Amino acid sequence: MKVNPYLNFDGTAEEAMTFYKSVLGGEFEGGINYFSEIPGMELPENEKNRVMHISLKINDVVTIMASDTSPSMGHILIKGNHNYVSLAPDSKAEGERIFKGLSEGGKVEMNYDKTFWGAYFGSFEDKYGIGWMVNYTLQPGEE
Incomplete structure (x- = not known):
């Protein structure tokens, strides 16, 4: 990652x-x-x-x-x-796990979902006030 x-x-x-x-x-x-x-x-x-x-x-x-x-x-x-911490996980599932875990108790700005730029992306402020972005770029053949 x-x-x-x-x-x-x-x-x-x-x-x-x-x-x-x-x-x-x-x-x-x-x-x-x-x-x-x-x-x-x-x-x-x-x-x-x-x-x-x-x-x-x-x-x-x-x-x-x-x-x-x-x-x-x-x-x-x-x-x-x-300023955000941007994470680029190695898989869509890892991104989903990280998003769900770190955003718990925080404020979701954009749900972790498929985007028009060919990735799964989400952003949030965690319960401590830190901004995070999770972006998994889809590989060829992935949805």
């Missing part, structure tokens, strides 16, 4: 991650995904170019991930919610 820091920004994720890349090196994996790419999503014009997801692979061990908040979707950056 990999554990990665996940940072949230209020409209400056691309700028910040580009800066981190200039200092730390590495490459963006999978390009930069914007909220405007979500199928069927109606967003205010000023939020369409906000980053839904960006991943900076610094080396084989360290990857920093990030996104912008989307105020129209109810996401508001509050100091303390700008």
Whole structure:
């Protein structure tokens, strides 16, 4: 299992991650995904170019991930919610087990479910106030 820091920004994720890349090196994996790419999503014009997801692979061990908040979707950056621990389990079942266990007694933000980007994903704040994301990328032939 990999554990990665996940940072949230209020409209400056691309700028910040580009800066981190200039200092730390590495490459963006999978390009930069914007909220405007979500199928069927109606967003205010000023939020369409906000980053839904960006991943900076610094080396084989360290990857920093990030996104912008989307105020129209109810996401508001509050100091303390700008950092998540992102887990990439080795299987869908392991992801489900981790999600269920760590979210018990906490506040689920997004249920662990299949996404349009080809993964099972869920996010929550645990009972201690720590933000977590669980993302299992589906392998070819998996549903």
